[in-house]
Amino acid sequence: MSIITKDRDRNTKEWIKTLFHSYEEGLNGQKGQPITAFRKNAFDLLMAEEFPTRRDEDWKYTNVSPIIKEAYTLGKSSKISQSEFDQFLFEGLDAVVIAIVNGVLDTELSNMKSMPDGLKMMTVADALQNEELAGRINHLLDQKGGTAKNVFLRMNRAFAQHGYVIVSDKNAVVDKPIHFVHLNTRSEDSYFSHPQMFMIGTKGSEFSVVESYHSTNNDAKYFTNVSNYIEVEDNAHVHHYRLQFESKNAFQITNSIAIQARDSIYSNYSVDLGGKIVRNNISTEHMGPGINTYYYGAYLGMDNQHIDNQTFIDHAVPHCESNELYKGILSDKARGVFNGKVLVRQDAQKTNAYQQNASLVLSDTAVMDAKPQLEIFADDVKCSHGATIGQLDNESIFYLKSRGLSDEGAKNLLQKAFIGDVILNFRYEPIIDKILSMVDVKLSKK
Amino acid sequence: MLKIQDLKVSIEGKNILNGINLEVKPGEIHAIMGPNGSGKSTLANVLAGRDEYEVIDGSVDFTGEDLLDMDVDERSHAGLFLAFQYPVEIPGVTNATFLKSAINAGREARGEETLKPVEILKLIKAKAAMLGIDPSFLKRSLNEGFSGGEKKRNEMLQMAVLEPKLGILDETDSGLDIDALKVVAESVNALRSEERSFVVVTHYQRLLDYIVPDFVHVLYNGRIVKSGDKTLALELEEKGYDWIKEEVDAATA
Numbered sequence: 250m251s252i253i254t255k256d257r258d259r260n261t262k263e264w265i266k267t268l269f270h271s272y273e274e275g276l277n278g279q280k281g282q283p284i285t286a287f288r289k290n291a292f293d294l295l296m297a298e299e300f301p302t303r304r305d306e307d308w309k310y311t312n313v314s315p316i317i318k319e320a321y322t323l324g325k326s327s328k329i330s331q332s333e334f335d336q337f338l339f340e341g342l343d344a345v346v347i348a349i350v351n352g353v354l355d356t357e358l359s360n361m362k363s364m365p366d367g368l369k370m371m372t373v374a375d376a377l378q379n380e381e382l383a384g385r386i387n388h389l390l391d392q393k394g395g396t397a398k399n400v401f402l403r404m405n406r407a408f409a410q411h412g413y414v415i416v417s418d419k420n421a422v423v424d425k426p427i428h429f430v431h432l433n434t435r436s437e438d439s440y441f442s443h444p445q446m447f448m449i450g451t452k453g454s455e456f457s458v459v460e461s462y463h464s465t466n467n468d469a470k471y472f473t474n475v476s477n478y479i480e481v482e483d484n485a486h487v488h489h490y491r492l493q494f495e496s497k498n499a500f501q502i503t504n505s506i507a508i509q510a511r512d513s514i515y516s517n518y519s520v521d522l523g524g525k526i527v528r529n530n531i532s533t534e535h536m537g538p539g540i541n542t543y544y545y546g547a548y549l550g551m552d553n554q555h556i557d558n559q560t561f562i563d564h565a566v567p568h569c570e571s572n573e574l575y576k577g578i579l580s581d582k583a584r585g586v587f588n589g590k591v592l593v594r595q596d597a598q599k600t601n602a603y604q605q606n607a608s609l610v611l612s613d614t615a616v617m618d619a620k621p622q623l624e625i626f627a628d629d630v631k632c633s634h635g636a637t638i639g640q641l642d643n644e645s646i647f648y649l650k651s652r653g654l655s656d657e658g659a660k661n662l663l664q665k666a667f668i669g670d671v672i673l674n675f676r677y678e679p680i681i682d683k684i685l686s687m688v689d690v691k692l693s694k695k
Numbered sequence: 696m697l698k699i700q701d702l703k704v705s706i707e708g709k710n711i712l713n714g715i716n717l718e719v720k721p722g723e724i725h726a727i728m729g730p731n732g733s734g735k736s737t738l739a740n741v742l743a744g745r746d747e748y749e750v751i752d753g754s755v756d757f758t759g760e761d762l763l764d765m766d767v768d769e770r771s772h773a774g775l776f777l778a779f780q781y782p783v784e785i786p787g788v789t790n791a792t793f794l795k796s797a798i799n800a801g802r803e804a805r806g807e808e809t810l811k812p813v814e815i816l817k818l819i820k821a822k823a824a825m826l827g828i829d830p831s832f833l834k835r836s837l838n839e840g841f842s843g844g845e846k847k848r849n850e851m852l853q854m855a856v857l858e859p860k861l862g863i864l865d866e867t868d869s870g871l872d873i874d875a876l877k878v879v880a881e882s883v884n885a886l887r888s889e890e891r892s893f894v895v896v897t898h899y900q901r902l903l904d905y906i907v908p909d910f911v912h913v914l915y916n917g918r919i920v921k922s923g924d925k926t927l928a929l930e931l932e933e934k935g936y937d938w939i940k941e942e943v944d945a946a947t948a
Contacts, residue, residue, distance in 0.1 A: 648779065649785075650744075650771070651744070651770075651771055651779075654768060654800045662788060662796055666785050666787035666836075669786075671787075673787060
């Protein structure tokens with residue numbers, strides 16, 4: 250470690266330490282509860298670990314220094330009216346809404362009581378008091394994921410104010426999604442928040458969780474550090490949406506770590522429109538045959554935005570399939586990264602692994618780094634990956650203009666279509682419509 | 696409606712059209728035939744405004760305006776429609792969304808009130824029904840994974856929805872089986888009216904069994920070398936193009 254990095258880490262750990270102690274003191278009510286040790290353990294690990302630098306292979310394209318040098322405060326609640334809040338919902342989507350405003354749960358804006366049959370939700374603090382659930386949480390925490398030097402998982406666990414566990418009943422098929430709406434309304438001071446979820450898809454069940462990130466103020470500076478752990482049991486299907494529309498100065502790091510049992514499906518739907526530096530780590534480990542994993546990702550970077558997706562699929566057993574589709578558009582000085590790791594272990598015969606990453610780079614100063622990384626040790630497999638970086642197709646522009654669209658209209662529609670190719674795989678029309686209209690708004694700001 | 700005078704066009708320095716003269720009046724259907732490389736598709740694409748072609752000389756008057764001076768989208772707003780030989784596939788945008796954008800772009804440009812999504816959907820569905828197209832077609836991504844026949848059908852649907860004054864079909868029949876070809880022909884016949892004209896560019900006479908033209912022109916070496924009525928098409932079918940080539944070559948030798 251260089252001296253500069255050492256100084257950086259020492260400074261960062263200093264403010265973290267001070268903040269953690271005052272945070273602990275403020276949580277007197279939870280003294281002696283398992284959640285206290287849960288946080289403290291994570292804090293101790295965090296203090297012992299190093300923050301990543303660009304010399305670390307997994308962080309080569311993303312410099313976390315601007316994110317961690319800031320001494321953040323904790324999130325503080327503030328009032329926002331129902332009507333103001335409602336504009337961040339998906340019109341027409343019947344969902345259980347959990348409102349987290351500036352990192353703090355707002356029970357008035359939430360409607361937790363409308364939880365559908367077949368799903369249960371509780372805080373992590375409560376779940377840890379249940380021996381069985383505590384065991385499962387700890388098992389999930391043991392999962393390494395696909396990214397080395399991932400101190401952000403520990404940071405999340407040390408500071409998470411509102412962690413939730415969602416568990417489905419056996420064979421319950423629930424259409425109504427749970428929607429976590431994370432909204433920033435502050436503008437002056439910077440704070441960090443740590444959304445945290447454990448999703449457990451019990452045997453034969455199916456449900457959807459949506460996490461969306463918004464800001465009322467597009468200049469606000471804050472850091473959202475998300476951890477999601479997903480366990481999908483036999484024949485279950487978990488749909489997980491991560492829709493990121495943060496302010497243009499916000500930082501976000503997300504870690505989603507999934508483990509899947511036989512015949513299960515995990516579908517991850519990810520959208521990045523906002524944020525200044527965004528890093529999205531997602532990983533899945535296959536534990537039994539017949540598993541399907543779907544990752545859909547869309548990104549739209551402008552100005553100085555930096556959007557980095559790192560995916561990892563661990564094919565450890567035979568007869569499983571994974572599909573990854575990531576598409577994005579970069580203009581101005583935006584930078585995109587896609588690092589798609591697929592490991593097919595020796596035992597994982599008959600694996601089908603498909604990965605596709607396509608980017609449109611629309612300015613001379615925008616950059617895309619695409620790095621597919623397939624390591625295949627089994628011999629009877631079908632694996633493919635494609636990484637393309639290109640511009641808008643002139644023939645398509647001509648086609649659309651010949652139907653009456655203006656030059657700008659044709660280009661916007663093509664960009665929307667490029668992203669839409671990913672978004673149309675989403676399951677809820679209100680979500681699709683809203684994302685596409687937000688893409689529209691962002692494109693027409695040019 | 697359309698008056699082409701002495702149109703000369705080149706691509707990358709190579710002359711393709713060497714002086715085309717053609718007048719299309721409202722309600723008429725003109726078929727343009729000719730051997731491969733005669734310049735048929737070039738004519739269709741120059742009219743639509745494809746920019747890799749260079750117009751060296753000549754003029755094109757479309758409803759009293761200088762067509763060659765208009766941008767591609769302006770030609771569409773003025774009422775010109777080109778049915779592509781190879782329609783482009785655009786994944787990620789549904790047919791319905793695309794048609795919505797196209798309709799309102801035209802209306803806006805002409806200073807007409809734009810239509811609400813519901814009104815547009817109703818309009819599109821009515822046109823689809825008129826052409827015997829299944830409504831599920833509208834929810835599919837634009838031409839993505841469509842068969843050759845489906846793509847051409849979709850071109851016809853777009854034409855029906857945009858209601859042009861002049862429809863140009865660029866070898867729309869190429870590669871179609873007889874059933875798909877009949878569908879295309881029926882669509883054109885359904886859209887036929889006293890005000891609407893068509894220029895049908897084709898390599899084969901077969902299409903003209905179903906779309907009966909008022910005039911048939913033979914293009915060769917970038918010129919219209921023979922014009923006649925529908926019987927000329929039948930003659931070409933029977934005798935091929937060689938006799939015309941020989942006639943022309945003998946005259947210019």
